[in-house]
Amino acid sequence: MAGITGKDATLTAYAEALAKAPKGRSLTQDAFRRLSRNKAAVVSIFVVVAIVLFAFVGPYFAPWAYDKVDWSSIRKPPNFDKGHYLGTDANGRDMLARVMQGTQMSLIVAFVATMVSVVIGITYGAIAGYFGGKVDAVMMRFVDIMYALPYILFVIILVVIFGRSPVLLFVGIGCLEWLTMARIVRGQTLSLKQREFIEAAKAGGAGPFTIIFRHIVPNLTGPVVIYATLTIPEIIITESFLSYLGLGVQEPQTSLGTLISAGAPVIETLPWMLLVPAAVLITMLLCLTYLGDGLRDALDPKDR
Amino acid sequence: MADVLVVDGLDVTFELHESEVKAVSNLDFSLAEGETLAVVGESGSGKSQAFLSIMGLLARNGRASGRAMMGDVNLIGLPPSELDRYRGKDIAMIFQDPMTSLNPSLRLRTQLAEVLVRHQGYDNDKAYRAVIEMLERVGIPEPVKRANAYPHELSGGMRQRVMIAMALLCRPKILIADEPTTALDVTVQAQMLDLFKTLTNDFGTALVLITHDLGVVAGVADRMMVMYGGRCIEKGPTDNLFYDPRHPYTLGLLHSTPHVGKRAARLDPIQGLPPSLEHLPKGCAFHPRCAFRFERCFEERPPLLPVEDVREKACWYQGELKYGKVA
Amino acid sequence: MLDRTEDLLKVENLSKNFSISAGLFSRPFQLRALQDINFTVKRGETLGIVGESGCGKSTLGRCILQLLSPDEGKVLWLGQDISRLPEAEMRKKRRDLQIIFQDPLASLNPRMTVGEIIADPLKTLMPEVDAKGRRERVIKTMEAVGLLPEMINRYPHEFSGGQAQRIGIARALISEPKLIVCDEPVSALDVSIQAQILNLLSDLKERLGLTLIFISHNLSVVRHVSDRIMVLYLGRIVELAEGDDLYEDPKHPYTRALLTAVPIPDPKRARQRSIEGLVGEIPSPINQPSGCTFRTRCRFAQPRCAEKVPTLETLPDGRGVACIRWQEIELASGA
Numbered sequence: 001m002a003g004i005t006g007k008d009a010t011l012t013a014y015a016e017a018l019a020k021a022p023k024g025r026s027l028t029q030d031a032f033r034r035l036s037r038n039k040a041a042v043v044s045i046f047v048v049v050a051i052v053l054f055a056f057v058g059p060y061f062a063p064w065a066y067d068k069v070d071w072s073s074i075r076k077p078p079n080f081d082k083g084h085y086l087g088t089d090a091n092g093r094d095m096l097a098r099v100m101q102g103t104q105m106s107l108i109v110a111f112v113a114t115m116v117s118v119v120i121g122i123t124y125g126a127i128a129g130y131f132g133g134k135v136d137a138v139m140m141r142f143v144d145i146m147y148a149l150p151y152i153l154f155v156i157i158l159v160v161i162f163g164r165s166p167v168l169l170f171v172g173i174g175c176l177e178w179l180t181m182a183r184i185v186r187g188q189t190l191s192l193k194q195r196e197f198i199e200a201a202k203a204g205g206a207g208p209f210t211i212i213f214r215h216i217v218p219n220l221t222g223p224v225v226i227y228a229t230l231t232i233p234e235i236i237i238t239e240s241f242l243s244y245l246g247l248g249v250q251e252p253q254t255s256l257g258t259l260i261s262a263g264a265p266v267i268e269t270l271p272w273m274l275l276v277p278a279a280v281l282i283t284m285l286l287c288l289t290y291l292g293d294g295l296r297d298a299l300d301p302k303d304r
Numbered sequence: 305m306a307d308v309l310v311v312d313g314l315d316v317t318f319e320l321h322e323s324e325v326k327a328v329s330n331l332d333f334s335l336a337e338g339e340t341l342a343v344v345g346e347s348g349s350g351k352s353q354a355f356l357s358i359m360g361l362l363a364r365n366g367r368a369s370g371r372a373m374m375g376d377v378n379l380i381g382l383p384p385s386e387l388d389r390y391r392g393k394d395i396a397m398i399f400q401d402p403m404t405s406l407n408p409s410l411r412l413r414t415q416l417a418e419v420l421v422r423h424q425g426y427d428n429d430k431a432y433r434a435v436i437e438m439l440e441r442v443g444i445p446e447p448v449k450r451a452n453a454y455p456h457e458l459s460g461g462m463r464q465r466v467m468i469a470m471a472l473l474c475r476p477k478i479l480i481a482d483e484p485t486t487a488l489d490v491t492v493q494a495q496m497l498d499l500f501k502t503l504t505n506d507f508g509t510a511l512v513l514i515t516h517d518l519g520v521v522a523g524v525a526d527r528m529m530v531m532y533g534g535r536c537i538e539k540g541p542t543d544n545l546f547y548d549p550r551h552p553y554t555l556g557l558l559h560s561t562p563h564v565g566k567r568a569a570r571l572d573p574i575q576g577l578p579p580s581l582e583h584l585p586k587g588c589a590f591h592p593r594c595a596f597r598f599e600r601c602f603e604e605r606p607p608l609l610p611v612e613d614v615r616e617k618a619c620w621y622q623g624e625l626k627y628g629k630v631a
Numbered sequence: 632m633l634d635r636t637e638d639l640l641k642v643e644n645l646s647k648n649f650s651i652s653a654g655l656f657s658r659p660f661q662l663r664a665l666q667d668i669n670f671t672v673k674r675g676e677t678l679g680i681v682g683e684s685g686c687g688k689s690t691l692g693r694c695i696l697q698l699l700s701p702d703e704g705k706v707l708w709l710g711q712d713i714s715r716l717p718e719a720e721m722r723k724k725r726r727d728l729q730i731i732f733q734d735p736l737a738s739l740n741p742r743m744t745v746g747e748i749i750a751d752p753l754k755t756l757m758p759e760v761d762a763k764g765r766r767e768r769v770i771k772t773m774e775a776v777g778l779l780p781e782m783i784n785r786y787p788h789e790f791s792g793g794q795a796q797r798i799g800i801a802r803a804l805i806s807e808p809k810l811i812v813c814d815e816p817v818s819a820l821d822v823s824i825q826a827q828i829l830n831l832l833s834d835l836k837e838r839l840g841l842t843l844i845f846i847s848h849n850l851s852v853v854r855h856v857s858d859r860i861m862v863l864y865l866g867r868i869v870e871l872a873e874g875d876d877l878y879e880d881p882k883h884p885y886t887r888a889l890l891t892a893v894p895i896p897d898p899k900r901a902r903q904r905s906i907e908g909l910v911g912e913i914p915s916p917i918n919q920p921s922g923c924t925f926r927t928r929c930r931f932a933q934p935r936c937a938e939k940v941p942t943l944e945t946l947p948d949g950r951g952v953a954c955i956r957w958q959e960i961e962l963a964s965g966a
Contacts, residue, residue: 024785027741037321196738200802202698203730204752205722218742346821347792445911459912460684489683489848491909494892498906516822519851519894523901543898560826562855564878564893565900570833571855573826577791 028221034298041294044287051284055103064094066101067252075270087272089262098254099276105255106281109170110235116174118228121181122220126212128182129189140186143179151176159247169248173238181227188223192216222299229292233285240281256281308477308510309335309358309395314370314380316350316357316534325581327353329534331370332608335478340504340511342525342542344518344557346578350534351514355480359397360387374478393423396471400483402463406455412439413451416470423474434473442469443499461492465499472503479504480512485520497524518561522546530554533579533589536608540615550617552594555625588620596621638707639810639842640672640695645704645714647687647694647866651917660917664690665866668704669943672810677836677843679857679874681850681889685913687866688846692812695844696728697721726756729803733815735795739787746783749773749801756806772801777831793824797831804835812844817852829856850893854878862886865916865924868943872950882952884929884960885909923954931960 063083074092086095128139158172240257242248249255263274316328328350345351357368372379417431439447442465485493529539538551549555556574576593591601608618645668650659665687680688693699706714732738750765770780776797817825862870870883881887895901909928922937943951
């Protein structure tokens with residue numbers, strides 16, 4: 001096979017020219033094409049982007065800061081002259097600014113916790129699934145035990161250890177949320193490792209970690225992305241619940257859950273304190289669920 | 305002999321996201337009582353879709369038009385409730401993978417007897433006796449014991465026998481077998497082909513054998529029909545097509561099939577790839593791969609015309625087809 | 632010229648069992664996939680391995696490549712036992728030993744482009760080749776297997792079965808191996824494509840001086856490509872002979888039955904032939920018959936066949952037969 005090792009200039013030139021050879025359609029591009037045909041999902045993407053902009057860019061344009069107290073208007077309904085477009089709360093803070101900050105906090109928390117759970121879940125699940133046998137048995141029994149423990153207990157322990165730092169707390173929540181992800185990834189890995197391309201990689205001399213991260217993990221994109229989009233709302237709800245219990249973010253910072261818990265008792269007298277944060281939360285959850293469904297259809301076209 | 309099925313101008317179309325694909329175009333053929341017709345073609349030739357459409361089993365985005373006359377009933381376009389009166393009773397179909405056609409959670413006797421109870425109005429006892437008799441007929445040892453088994457407890461060959469038994473329970477006039485032996489080992493395959501031969505002789509059932517394997521065809525078929533790109537390109541008695549193929553594609557298929565009896569230095573395959581139905585070439589669909597093409601083939605599609613008395617072909621080339629020329 | 636007498640690969644007393652778990656508290660079953668396999672492969676030849684499903688032919692291919700580790704016995708590659716090598720040492724040998732798979736699409740990672748797939752083995756097997764060198768090799772190999780180099784950036788799902796199999800072949804060839812195990816490489820392909828791939832394999836073999844182990848259930852295909860052929864039944868070699876000898880004068884009753892069952896693409900001969908039918912079905916590999924494992928389906932079986940496992944007897948002309956009655960059978964059938 002001397003010809004292959006011998007280099008010649010024409011071949012080199014050809015190789016360079018081919019760097020610009022027509023690109024094929026990757027599976028991801030295919031999935032995006034299918035997603036773009038799903039109206040509900042496209043609308044959801046726009047709404048989610050709008051909410052993200054509202055939460056992160058909005059505060060720069062809002063007339064009031066989220067922790068600024070306006071002594072002249074406490075418990076007041078929307079008042080356009082003073083710039084309290086959504087009214088004020090019991091302490092005279094502007095609701096619009098607080099909803100923006102709360103949404104921002106909820107999004108950060110959801111994103112951080114989901115990322116943590118995705119990273120841990122994929123690594124753990126892929127390793128357990130790929131090695132199988134005893135490694136798998138031990139690793140998955142550990143997951144089972146973690147499942148059996150009440151998470152609220154963990155949260156309280158975490159709060160005791162980390163103090164009430166929201167981001168650290170939600171890194172902690174992510175560390176608990178990975179359990180389901182690990183199970184999903186393990187199941188997928190078990191079926192993926194039977195595929196012949198994994199054997200081909202072994203025959204090509206690839207070691208176990210190369211196989212896991214080069215050949216298995218990229219093929220997990222579908223289930224992982226779908227599950228992650230569904231985890232985000234779950235974490236937002238968890239955060240709301242914890243904030244409701246008083247374990248979440250600390251005043252004067254706020255989150256959607258905290259706002260709702262503050263608004264709920266005064267629904268009859270100060271309805272604007274509940275309605276807006278609740279509407280944002282519901283819209284966001286609905287959109288993420290539609291997006292998750294859309295992604296599932298786009299990534300697994302067979303299951304339709 | 306009387307024709308049990310006459311198909312005339314059968315078209316099958318599938319609707320895809322942005323386009324329409326014609327899987328079968330203008331298919332005509334007839335099937336006589338007790339004869340075995342082999343339908344030969346590669347994947348995407350439309351051979352399976354043509355018969356699924358006759359059985360009313362097309363996928364949801366598929367549509368069939370034309371006529372498939374069984375007696376004076378046109379099976380195409382019949383609503384499912386009407387079709388159920390004939391399906392399983394007068395016309396039955398078996399598939400490559402018997403496991404997908406059997407309900408894994410029911411005992412075989414239950415599944416088989418159900419067919420008779422539904423179509424023939426047998427009572428359970430009578431149906432059970434008929435089932436045992438039929439299982440014995442298709443060569444299943446210890447039929448009483450096997451009838452109580454679940455599908456997963458049988459080997460692949462046994463399952464395929466059960467499927468044949470199920471298909472033959474109502475003594476259908478027509479049995480359509482879609483790649484029935486492809487998943488089986490050679491020894492089992494040979495047994496199945498023998499079984500087909502005996503059964504068509506004994507019951508007078510007309511058999512349609514859909515396959516890509518010319519070795520299977522040679523042993524059992526009386527006539528064959530070769531399909532390419534959704535159309536029939538040659539049909540006639542099996543011996544004529546094997547020993548004197550008139551269409552370059554048929555010739556190419558024969559030269560692509562390795563023969564266990566002789567070892568050629570090289571096979572003489574057809575070049576190129578089968579066309580995708582979405583982008584069928586203009587003119588004759590086979591022309592890009594054909595060694596005998598000339599200008600006319602690029603522009604005009606050849607119609608299926610009679611050659612001699614008993615056979616037809618769709619090809620403009622009228623000269624002699626010589627071995628080794630399909631290169 | 633190649634030295635066709637050198638033993639490239641030698642397999643000695645190879646056995647492989649699989650444990651089938653029977654639940655948490657039961658002892659697992661032992662599935663005996665391969666037992667006491669002995670053979671050699673000479674440089675430049677094609678050894679065909681045939682048998683029905685479940686006979687262990689694919690397991691044997693994977694044991695040779697150390698994709699599965701054998702329980703007993705040795706796999707000698709150029710005289711060195713590779714069955715006990717640590718993984719790091721084995722990786723160096725993988726350059727010489729490659730494999731082509733049955734299902735062309737399943738054997739290609741759907742998330743990688745054709746260029747990446749073909750170049751993948753080079754990264755681990757030939758780390759000395761740089762990115763530019765890899766690209767040049769990929770292009771040369773693509774041309775060698777009849778793929779247009781313009782397709783380098785496409786993804787596997789954009790190819791048909793036959794083209795995908797060419798990609799699989801290119802991946803196997805890129806490290807310039809000496810031996811390629813072809814595991815049912817054409818079974819999933821259309822007839823006309825099958826013939827193209829078979830021709831491609833024999834061309835490449837001649838041009839690159841490859842040695843092939845060709846595993847298939849299709850006896851016609853195996854005959855077409857192989858110099859010598861091994862017949863497996865329930866994990867044991869029942870016959871091993873030169874291709875023409877085996878097909879024209881089979882000695883083992885199983886080989887005889889198998890050959891009469893092969894469909895012949897010739898209507899007149901197909902109608903005339905008589906099938907030496909096999910009785911019943913393959914026994915379960917978990918619960919194998921005593922003595923000769925084929926006796927439960929053999930027309931010539933006698934009580935003494937149950938006593939001990941027949942050894943692979945080597946005849947003067949070099950062929951091997953594992954049947955205690957092959958001479959009597961030959962006389963009886965008047966050959």
